[in-house]
Amino acid sequence: MQGLTAPPAWAAKAKRTLDAVRAAVAAGTEREFNSHWAEDAVRDLLLGLVGVKCWYCETLIVRADITVDHFRPKSEVLDVPGHPGYWWLAYEVSNYRIACKHCNSGGARYNGVREGRAKGSQFPLIGGTRARTSVDDLNSEQPLLLDPAHPSDPDLLGFDSAGYARRSSTPYSPAETNRGVCRADETIRILALNDSHLVPLRARLIREVTVLARHGDLTDIQQLVDDKVGPEAPYSAAAAMALALHRAVAQPAAAPATAATTPAAAPTTDPARSRVDLHDLLQHLDPDDLKAGITLTGRHEKKVHQAVLNHEGHIDVSGRLWRTPTTAARVATGSNKINGWDFWHLTIGGVEQTLAEFRAQHVPPIALV
Template sequence: MRYIDTAELGDRLGPAWHRNAEAETEKITACTDPKERAKAVEDAAPVWRDAKAALYALSHRKCWYCEKRHVRDHAHVDHWRPKKKVRGSKEHPGYWWLACDSANYRLACSLCNSPFTVLDDDDEAIGTAGKGDWFPLVDEQKRAFTPEAPINLEVPILLDPCKESDPKLLGFDDEGVPRSLTNNPDEQHRVTETVRILGLDDGRLNVARREAAYHLVNVVRSTERALLLLLTPDLSPEVRKSLEEQLTAGLEEIALLRGPDREFTRMIEVSLRGMRDSPVGIMLVEDPAGVAKLAASSVRVE
């Protein structure tokens, strides 16, 4: 999960989309019969389908929850607050008044958003997951049932990729298995429930994240070696040139691996922060520009 800044979403959708969304919301609101309202919500589906391209652009075609890129599967426009019903809240009619509100949209892969079988690393079934109509709250008494209710009082349990502080709570161990990065019991519970409901501990994801981290480690170590060799005296021009090319290529690759268009960047960031076993490694992570300057100097690191 990576933070998704939706500040530009409104402009990307354009005036025509907003006019259509407002018109469909008016139709839904005009319905007083629950069955008629449910049908009106379904009839408004072209609104969120037409928003998909803009949502794709914000995450470079990646799922906002698991960071897997959509290549062959059909991405879903998940309604963060479910539009027709809320699992675990039997009497709730769904947040129908937010069905056409782009602020309520999250781009999700078909697995994160639909029921699926969670596998372990050996491809054995260990449970089921999928967000669907889940939207648990810290305090159910604060849940909004109508458009007039103060929805800002709701505190979701699920981590929200559109809230900058939430993805930072999610970490991974060296094997790519999700874990909490906080010692706060309430926040730990949020991480645990997010992993469980979205199936972020699926073995296929663990393996993919692990492979991404292993690649990162290899790039950082080779870059570190090139830097240390560059800082030794009496290098021939040919050797220096080769090492400089290796260093530049390594720094560029690290930057690419951290880029918003790459998969599993949260795993990459967590792995980078864990590489604290050498001063040079820390510099490579936190100050790549400083590394380049150091390599260009004639000062030797002791």
């Protein structure tokens, strides 16, 4: 994205508009943004990178408006009172992302129900210092949402064979550990990347790639596979994952290791990981209870919410599985500010406690960065 250069004529026009916005900010008057970002000169530049598909959910945008999202919102920042928006980036090409209507504004509905709040003017941080003026350093911000244009952010998102977006196996960052939040889970929640429309499409594609890859030695078949994993193809990230998994499984099996002569090591607990998800804490719960599902309850604004913790460490909220307590709590309540470790309660041996209290009994505290 940093290498994109706007056409000179467009850049000159955008500069004049930005100068007017800057003057309005200085005078304390109303700002007026001309939507130059929607013009073909810039939009076609962006479409040339990965084709006509949403950069967030990878859905092809066919016979529909192609919107240009400001990754850092230009007019306001939701849930950040008094923030003027990143107005100085309104005409910065590196701040643009191609988005479908659903991801940009939440306009799509599936099965008659709106799924996800959409990105809109949301730009939560997981750490760092928020920029509020044009002279502030954007590199001091640590965005919560995964950025499809960031070199490493897409690697944090994976997919299972059923077509669901999941966090990859990449270790949690210090910022995620400090906040007890998973960036991938929060992105999936806000953009509704596991809605009832996307999941079956991904699942079908994963099956197709897996079957085709078995005959990849045929030239025509290999071309079909290449087309499905190419950057301009819909849901190509899921297709690429399916192909990589097939190739890994197809590798010749390694020679069996010599039988161990020492007892197997006891399960270990990673204190950093246990600040974000429940995986390492399952060993401290009754397996039979987990198999049946452990009920979690939480109260928010005088309403009681329920969820179920399963044997894989996922929290089921209304039929949707979430890896992290905080995202599960935010899905249940609709609030972006809930801490799931304090929100969810479970009962063990007749004693009710929060997940945070349960964790404190079994995981040593760590120094937060």
